[in-house]
Amino acid sequence: DSKKVLAECQRENIQILTRSADGYPRMLREIPDPPGILFLQGTLQAVDALAIAVVGSRNATRYGITQAQRIATGLAQAGITVVAGLARGIDAAAHRAALAAGGRTLAVMGGGLLKIYPPEHADLAAEISKQGCLISEMSPHYVATRHAFPRRNRIISGMTLGTLVVEAAERSGALITARQAMEQNRDVFAIPGPVDSRNAKGCHALLRDGAALVESVDDILSSLGPLIEENQQEDGR
Numbered sequence: 001d002s003k004k005v006l007a008e009c010q011r012e013n014i015q016i017l018t019r020s021a022d023g024y025p026r027m028l029r030e031i032p033d034p035p036g037i038l039f040l041q042g043t044l045q046a047v048d049a050l051a052i053a054v055v056g057s058r059n060a061t062r063y064g065i066t067q068a069q070r071i072a073t074g075l076a077q078a079g080i081t082v083v084a085g086l087a088r089g090i091d092a093a094a095h096r097a098a099l100a101a102g103g104r105t106l107a108v109m110g111g112g113l114l115k116i117y118p119p120e121h122a123d124l125a126a127e128i129s130k131q132g133c134l135i136s137e138m139s140p141h142y143v144a145t146r147h148a149f150p151r152r153n154r155i156i157s158g159m160t161l162g163t164l165v166v167e168a169a170e171r172s173g174a175l176i177t178a179r180q181a182m183e184q185n186r187d188v189f190a191i192p193g194p195v196d197s198r199n200a201k202g203c204h205a206l207l208r209d210g211a212a213l214v215e216s217v218d219d220i221l222s223s224l225g226p227l228i229e230e231n232q233q234e235d236g237r
Helices: 002-011 062-077 090-100 119-131 148-158 173-183 198-208 217-234
Strands: 015-018 037-042 051-055 081-084 105-108 132-136 162-165 187-190
Touching: 002 015, 037 119, 051 062, 051 090, 051 148, 051 173, 062 081, 062 090, 062 217, 081 090, 090 105, 090 119, 105 119, 105 148, 119 132, 148 173, 162 173, 162 198, 162 217, 173 187, 173 198, 187 198, 187 217
Parallel strands: 051 081, 051 162, 081 105, 105 132, 162 187
Antiparallel strands: 015 037, 037 132
């Protein structure tokens, strides 16, 4: 019942943002099916319009983790907000690197904000809420099912100027995020991996399909140049 949800959100310091509200992310409003309501813990800021999604395999290799950390650190140092899904592997590495670099990071969750998944990321989620924001379109106690994650992914790609896939096997959820980014007319970037690595197959398929190849953070920043200027003008800065 909505009164109960409202009372709980007040108690737990959860903000509710409707699509018509001023603080609703402008980029997200532009996608074909923006969420009607967002639950937030932490703060969304105007600077978060300059954001890149960093996503990839839950079963990441050491190579993948290292690349995610390297790129997320560079993005954070350049003042770009890092967006990911709080998942194990690449997502968590990207969030942690952005936090360590003193940057902003947003975690878009498949479940409710009071049902942190995976549970071992509760401390990471608490840190993100202090230095960025936890975001979900689900009510606070909603337990994520398998079907919740593809829907969540459209928010990750929808809030960002582009999506970087760091490591992805052939049937990875990160590829769903990349596909949604393409449908939303956003940039898609991929980091190549070793040719014999199962975890590189998805990235290599993206590169064959025209995703931009990323070797360093400069590859992302240079292709974002015009978009960054456009965003700053629209935000009146």
